[in-house]
Amino acid sequence: MNGTRRDTTSTSPTLDEVARVAGVSRATASRAINGGQRVSPRAQSSVDAAVRSLGYVPNPAARSLVTRRTDSIAVVVPEPDDRVFSDPFFAGTLRGVTRVLSDSDMQLVLLLARPGASTARTLRYLTNRHVDGALVVSHHRDDGLADQLARLDLPCVFGGRPWSAGDRVAYVDVDNTAGERMATEVLVERGCRRIGTIAGPTDMTAAEDRLDGWRQAMSAAGLADDAVVHGDFTEAGGQRAAEELFARHPDLDGIVVASDLMASGALKVLSALGRRVPDDVAVVGYDDLGVAERTTPPLTTVRQPVEEMAERATRLLLEQVDGRTGGHAMRVIIPPLLVRRDSA
Amino acid sequence: MNGTRRDTTSTSPTLDEVARVAGVSRATASRAINGGQRVSPRAQSSVDAAVRSLGYVPNPAARSLVTRRTDSIAVVVPEPDDRVFSDPFFAGTLRGVTRVLSDSDMQLVLLLARPGASTARTLRYLTNRHVDGALVVSHHRDDGLADQLARLDLPCVFGGRPWSAGDRVAYVDVDNTAGERMATEVLVERGCRRIGTIAGPTDMTAAEDRLDGWRQAMSAAGLADDAVVHGDFTEAGGQRAAEELFARHPDLDGIVVASDLMASGALKVLSALGRRVPDDVAVVGYDDLGVAERTTPPLTTVRQPVEEMAERATRLLLEQVDGRTGGHAMRVIIPPLLVRRDSA
DNA sequence: GCAAAGTGTGAGAGCGCTTCCACTAGACGC
DNA sequence: GCGTCTAGTGGAAGCGCTCTCACACTTTGC
Numbered sequence: 001m002n003g004t005r006r007d008t009t010s011t012s013p014t015l016d017e018v019a020r021v022a023g024v025s026r027a028t029a030s031r032a033i034n035g036g037q038r039v040s041p042r043a044q045s046s047v048d049a050a051v052r053s054l055g056y057v058p059n060p061a062a063r064s065l066v067t068r069r070t071d072s073i074a075v076v077v078p079e080p081d082d083r084v085f086s087d088p089f090f091a092g093t094l095r096g097v098t099r100v101l102s103d104s105d106m107q108l109v110l111l112l113a114r115p116g117a118s119t120a121r122t123l124r125y126l127t128n129r130h131v132d133g134a135l136v137v138s139h140h141r142d143d144g145l146a147d148q149l150a151r152l153d154l155p156c157v158f159g160g161r162p163w164s165a166g167d168r169v170a171y172v173d174v175d176n177t178a179g180e181r182m183a184t185e186v187l188v189e190r191g192c193r194r195i196g197t198i199a200g201p202t203d204m205t206a207a208e209d210r211l212d213g214w215r216q217a218m219s220a221a222g223l224a225d226d227a228v229v230h231g232d233f234t235e236a237g238g239q240r241a242a243e244e245l246f247a248r249h250p251d252l253d254g255i256v257v258a259s260d261l262m263a264s265g266a267l268k269v270l271s272a273l274g275r276r277v278p279d280d281v282a283v284v285g286y287d288d289l290g291v292a293e294r295t296t297p298p299l300t301t302v303r304q305p306v307e308e309m310a311e312r313a314t315r316l317l318l319e320q321v322d323g324r325t326g327g328h329a330m331r332v333i334i335p336p337l338l339v340r341r342d343s344a
Numbered sequence: 345m346n347g348t349r350r351d352t353t354s355t356s357p358t359l360d361e362v363a364r365v366a367g368v369s370r371a372t373a374s375r376a377i378n379g380g381q382r383v384s385p386r387a388q389s390s391v392d393a394a395v396r397s398l399g400y401v402p403n404p405a406a407r408s409l410v411t412r413r414t415d416s417i418a419v420v421v422p423e424p425d426d427r428v429f430s431d432p433f434f435a436g437t438l439r440g441v442t443r444v445l446s447d448s449d450m451q452l453v454l455l456l457a458r459p460g461a462s463t464a465r466t467l468r469y470l471t472n473r474h475v476d477g478a479l480v481v482s483h484h485r486d487d488g489l490a491d492q493l494a495r496l497d498l499p500c501v502f503g504g505r506p507w508s509a510g511d512r513v514a515y516v517d518v519d520n521t522a523g524e525r526m527a528t529e530v531l532v533e534r535g536c537r538r539i540g541t542i543a544g545p546t547d548m549t550a551a552e553d554r555l556d557g558w559r560q561a562m563s564a565a566g567l568a569d570d571a572v573v574h575g576d577f578t579e580a581g582g583q584r585a586a587e588e589l590f591a592r593h594p595d596l597d598g599i600v601v602a603s604d605l606m607a608s609g610a611l612k613v614l615s616a617l618g619r620r621v622p623d624d625v626a627v628v629g630y631d632d633l634g635v636a637e638r639t640t641p642p643l644t645t646v647r648q649p650v651e652e653m654a655e656r657a658t659r660l661l662l663e664q665v666d667g668r669t670g671g672h673a674m675r676v677i678i679p680p681l682l683v684r685r686d687s688a
Numbered sequence: 689g690c691a692a693a694g695t696g697t698g699a700g701a702g703c704g705c706t707t708c709c710a711c712t713a714g715a716c717g718c
Numbered sequence: 719g720c721g722t723c724t725a726g727t728g729g730a731a732g733c734g735c736t737c738t739c740a741c742a743c744t745t746t747g748c
Contacts, residue, residue, distance in 0.1 A: 057471050369699075
């Protein structure tokens with residue numbers, strides 16, 4: 001800093017030095033490095049050589065100061081509890097995102113917002129172009145995050161239909177309604193007449209959509225849709241919900257459960273009640289993210305193609321970032337897939 | 345862009361505007377925003393007001409161009425296979441890192457390097473101060489990554505002793521040798537006389553250290569340390585290794601297994617062989633990251649406090665970034681914890 | 689009372705990069 | 719032959735910020 005420019009710490013080479021070594025102007029060097037539009041082969045190759053010999057790497061801050069791009073996107077996880085990382089849904093998402101990103105020179109910034117103050121911090125971070133876009137994995141209700149993001153005019157895609165602002169924001173979702181309809185139809189077709197459901201929490205769109213699907217299928221089959229209990233998507237919650245459901249409706253011969261984890265809890269209850277699955281009570285789950293194969297009996301369920309969703313969402317986001325979309329909120333709805341195992 | 349400066353997209357306010365609104369110079373505004381050293385209360389409050397009213401957020405690129413800091417660190421995962429995200433080790437690490445980071449305004453960049461070319465990409469990314477530091481979760485052998493990072497003079501901490509450059513680089517590790525010694529001593533104390541081990545892959549320091557620990561304990565007990573088979577830390581690998589081990593040494597009455605997953609495979613083999621655990625053969629695992637509780641019988645094992653390791657590593661890294669360390673490579677060795685269950 | 693030290697401030701010089709613009713050659717049509 | 723393109727180039731203007739430095743003005747010490 002003071003006096004001699006070249007101090008002990010090896011200052012990394014700048015574009016200036018590259019230009020000098022290559023014998024061209026800084027402008028030409030810059031052009032050669034970025035795509036090489038309007039650069040003669042001669043200039044290009046001498047710049048290339050200079051870059052190699054100096055081990056030049058562009059300073060991202062300087063670049064992004066002028067380009068207004070950071071070549072990174074954020075994966076935003078609002079209100080994560082500590083389980084988030086081990087959650088197969090989240091893991092699959094991350095896998096999908098990184099797969100797409102690995103082809104594209106973009107980096108991934110993980111933004112975890114604890115409930116409360118840190119949402120503001122997250123928003124502040126996103127506000128000033130720290131990243132080129134955000135992928136919001138809004139598993140849960142989003143305390144207006146969607147609204148605020150929609151206002152931000154930052155490229156942004158939600159994984160799963162956001163609770164609010166669903167019309168102004170791009171998102172990728174599985175067709176939860178269709179999925180749960182399919183699940184219900186499996187039971188109808190196998191002859192179940194009294195079909196109940198363990199739905200998810202009422203503040204999650206996926207849960208609401210699935211409940212809708214069940215209702216639709218029930219009404220189409222001319223069956224009563226009164227046997228509904230809500231759970232919280234956990235195994236213990238499913239257990240409690242199943243106990244309540246069978247206490248209130250002991251005559252059920254089939255249940256549609258909005259998540260495999262809850263279904264796993266329900267299976268325990270049924271086993272304790274001495275009901276055979278699927279003979280006395282048929283069970284269909286939802287998710288197929290791992291647990292469904294390991295229950296006894298293995299669950300017939302509806303698969304959420306998480307990785308595919310994440311990939312699509314990421315691609316959508318990259319398109320937005322590149323300005324390739326028309327500028328209006330896009331959405332992708334992925335068809336669910338029925339996976340038949342032994343529980344129904 | 346063309347013509348009018350103030351176009352439809354709301355240009356975010358700059359420090360200049362804040363200064364103008366507050367009626368101070370840019371320099372004073374900057375000072376007020378960053379800590380407020382040498383700023384009169386009057387100036388401070390008018391800058392604060394201006395910031396609030398304009399919704400000013402500093403441009404990170406501009407700031408980092410001059411400060412040479414990015415306020416973000418990278419979590420580097422070399423050669424991740426697709427399982428990495430679901431791996432409880434990795435999940436715990438991420439949990440620990442984010443916990444520390446959430447107090448510190450630093451953000452987390454996830455850097456996943458597929459084998460091959462993308463290692464170079466990772467290194468290039470780290471080279472030019474894209475991040476202030478790197479936390480390398482080098483589960484596996486690191487193809488010289490440690491060496492290259494050590495040369496980079498980028499603050500850097502390894503989770504787990506790196507294969508090379510262990511003397512020039514900071515790392516946090518559990519005392520694997522002591523851990524496996526403890527594990528072995530459990531068997532010695534319960535009266536086992538013929539104790540074998542299923543070790544991990546020879547290219548991982550943790551595996552080598554654990555094998556050392558087993559050897560030390562065996563020799564201290566005056567027992568022969570010839571019954572060694574290497575596995576690959578997977579369940580299937582553990583199964584194969586156990587088959588080989590018991591084919592060669594049918595008289596073993598205790599085995600020390602370098603990971604719970606391998607131990608789980610070994611338990612299957614023992615069950616197929618008709619050996620009761622722990623009565624005929626006592627088994628000790630390693631990790632206690634979840635599987636140990638779910639095997640039959642539940643495994644006595646050595647706990648790796650992953651989250652704590654990650655927290656310590658992150659704190660160490662932040663110290664390096666802040667220049668609070670003496671500049672020499674530091675290391676933290678965490679004592680392992682024996683967890684007694686039913687398998688020994 | 690006056691030098692010495694401390695406090696608050698603004699002007700201005702960059703940080704390293706992209707990109708607009710003006711300019712020069714050579715290629716091309718007529 | 720002359721205007722008209724186009725390709726290639728360099729000069730120079732910033733991008734938005736921090737921070738040094740010089741300067742004015744207080745406070746303090748003796």
